[in-house]
Structure formats: structure tokens, C-alpha cells
Amino acid sequence: MSLVYRPARAQDLAAADILAVASINDLTVRHGFGPMAALSAPNFQLFSLKDDPDGLWIAEDGGDLLGFAWSWVCGDVWFLAQLFVDPAQQGRGIGNELLKLTLEHARKSGAVHKALITFSFNRVSQGLYLRHGLFPKVPIYFFDAARERVMEELPEPALRGIPIDDSAATMERLVEIDLRAIGFPREKHHRYLLSDPATTGFLLCAGSEYVGYSYISASGHIGPVAVWQADVLGDAFMTAMKMAADGASGKISAFLPGTCESALNLAVGHGMRITFPMLLMASSGYSTWTQYLPRNPGFM
Numbered sequence: 670m671s672l673v674y675r676p677a678r679a680q681d682l683a684a685a686d687i688l689a690v691a692s693i694n695d696l697t698v699r700h701g702f703g704p705m706a707a708l709s710a711p712n713f714q715l716f717s718l719k720d721d722p723d724g725l726w727i728a729e730d731g732g733d734l735l736g737f738a739w740s741w742v743c744g745d746v747w748f749l750a751q752l753f754v755d756p757a758q759q760g761r762g763i764g765n766e767l768l769k770l771t772l773e774h775a776r777k778s779g780a781v782h783k784a785l786i787t788f789s790f791n792r793v794s795q796g797l798y799l800r801h802g803l804f805p806k807v808p809i810y811f812f813d814a815a816r817e818r819v820m821e822e823l824p825e826p827a828l829r830g831i832p833i834d835d836s837a838a839t840m841e842r843l844v845e846i847d848l849r850a851i852g853f854p855r856e857k858h859h860r861y862l863l864s865d866p867a868t869t870g871f872l873l874c875a876g877s878e879y880v881g882y883s884y885i886s887a888s889g890h891i892g893p894v895a896v897w898q899a900d901v902l903g904d905a906f907m908t909a910m911k912m913a914a915d916g917a918s919g920k921i922s923a924f925l926p927g928t929c930e931s932a933l934n935l936a937v938g939h940g941m942r943i944t945f946p947m948l949l950m951a952s953s954g955y956s957t958w959t960q961y962l963p964r965n966p967g968f969m
């Protein structure tokens with residue numbers, strides 16, 4: 670049999686998730702962190718495939734899935750959501766070939782900026798991305814804590830949350846906030862989150878002004894969070910912590926970039942612990958996040 674690279678199909682995505690989970694856990698266990706990933710329905714992968722099939726690629730040999738790459742494009746930004754190779758097949762050039770195919774997606778889409786989130790303890794992925802013009806920008810820590818610990822001394826939220834709906838007015842506000850916070854509109858991704866029954870989104874208001882948004886998952890996970898100006902990020906994260914703590918999950922978690930100091934202070938001040946150190950890598954000129962907390966390494 671021979672190794673082939675081909676566009677991914679919907680029926681590949683469950684197997685690709687199994688491969689990604691095995692590859693992540695192989696890496697995190699090898700580095701002493703224990704397993705990080707668990708299987709989940711590949712809903713966002715399927716959404717991306719329907720939206721823009723050019724970003725999803727498979728490496729296979731005789732029907733065996735050896736590697737998977739998945740990128741999406743929004744506005745002028747290309748984002749690498751996943752790149753995973755079967756642990757037994759790593760180091761033989763498969764990751765490099767898959768990355769080239771997804772970078773072609775970036776080129777064809779006319780993307781100006783390229784970005785991704787990887788594991789800061791993976792020398793291989795970082796070395797590979799560097800070879801393709803993606804540079805280390807900002808550490809991102811995955812924090813978590815028991816809900817009871819976070820709830821201790823948590824003040825009343827500074828901002829008011831209004832549930833996100835799919836009205837044109839709400840979408841317009843979300844687009845405006847994203848343009849300020851990350852520089853590109855993500856309406857399609859807000860619509861995806863709206864369709865996820867395990868996630869609730871809120872527009873955040875100070876008095877009558879809309880200053881940001883935050884999403885909370887049933888699992889107690891916070892993110893994405895974006896704000897109109899950097900100086901309200903602390904209030905936004907505090908409000909999101911309170912919303913997450915009011916939920917039923919025993920855990921609260923979030924991905925916090927090193928540039929978001931107010932959120933980091935709140936996280937450590939309320940007993941959250943770093944569990945996995947990650948890293949934003951991006952092409953030159955991509956500005957780092959001071960008004961944005963990503964949801965996870967795939968969604969951004």
C-alpha cells in the first residue's frame with residue numbers, strides 16, 4: 670500500500686477525532702502531564718468541512734488513517750485548528766506534507782495572517798511551524814479549578830449578561846466586538862456556538878453599553894471572551910467566572926494568554942491552577958491578544 674493525501678470527507682471525521690485524541694494523549698503523557706483529551710462528537714470539524722472543505726486533509730495508507738489537518742479561514746485570518754499524526758508514524762514527513770496542504774488553503778483564501786495554538790512543550794510542532802513562517806508569540810495557559818474554590822470570595826459580577834440570540838442586531842454587535850478585539854469578524858462561528866446546546870453566550874453590558882461577550886459551556890469552561898477595550902477584560906472574565914460558577918459543573922476552566930494580565934491575576938487569585946502550557950504561534954505582523962480569551966486550540 671502507499672501513503673496518499675486527500676481532502677477529508679464527513680465520514681472521516683469521527684476517526685480523525687480518535688487519531689487526534691490518541692496523538693494528544695501520547696504527547697501529554699510522554700511529557701508527564703497525564704492525558705489531556707477525550708473523544709467528542711466532531712461537530713465543529715463538520716461545520717468547517719461544510720463551510721469550506723479546502724481546509725481539511727487526510728493522510729492514509731491502505732485505509733489506515735495516519736494523519737489529519739484542519740484549518741479554517743475567517744476574514745483575512747487563516748487558523749490551523751488541528752494537525753495530528755499517528756504517534757507510530759511521526760517523524761517521517763507526514764505532518765510537514767499535511768501542513769503544506771493546509772497552507773495552500775491559506776494561500777487560495779487570500780489570508781493575510783496565519784495563526785495556531787500548539788503545546789509549548791512540543792519541540793517538534795514548534796520547529797515544524799517555524800520552518801513555515803509561524804513564530805512563537807504568546808504563552809497561553811489552560812487553567813482549571815474546583816467550582817467551590819472559585820466561588821470563595823467571588824464578588825458580584827461587574828457586568829450584566831444578556832443571552833446572545835441570532836437577531837441581526839446581536840450579530841452586528843458581535844461582529845463589532847470581534848473587529849476591535851481580534852481584527853476580523855466571526856459571525857459564522859457565533860452562529861455555530863449558538864447551535865451548540867452545551868454552550869451559552871452572553872453579551873456583556875456596563876450600564877447600557879455593550880462592552881464584550883463571553884461564552885460558558887455546561888462543562889464549566891469559559892471562552893471565547895472578547896471585549897471592546899482591554900481595560901474591561903478583568904471585569905468580563907470575573908463576570909464569566911461567576912456565570913460558570915453558578916452552573917452545575919464541578920470544574921471551572923479557561924485558556925488565558927500571557928498578555929491578558931487582569932484575567933491571569935483573577936485566575937490565580939481565585940485558586941485556578943495551570944494544567945497545560947500552550948503557545949500562540951503566528952505569522953509576522955499578527956497582533957497578540959489583549960482583548961480576547963480563546964475557547965480552545967481548535968476554535969481559537
Ligand SMILES: CC(C)(COP(=O)(O)OP(=O)(O)OC[C@H]1O[C@@H](n2cnc3c(N)ncnc32)[C@H](O)[C@@H]1OP(=O)(O)O)[C@@H](O)C(=O)NCCC(=O)NCCS
Binds near residue numbers: 761766797800
Ligand atoms: C507535530 C506533528 C503533527 C508533526 O508531524 P510529523 O509527521 O511527526 O512531523 P514531520 O516528520 O513532518 O516533521 C518534523 C519536523 O519537525 C522539526 N523538528 C523536530 N524536532 C525538532 C526540534 N527539536 N527542534 C526544531 N525542529 C524540530 C523538523 O523540522 C522536522 O522535520 P525534519 O526532520 O525533516 O527536519 C506530530 O509530531 C504530532 O502529531 N505530534 C503530537 C501532536 C501535536 O503536537 N500536534 C500539533 C498540534 S498544533
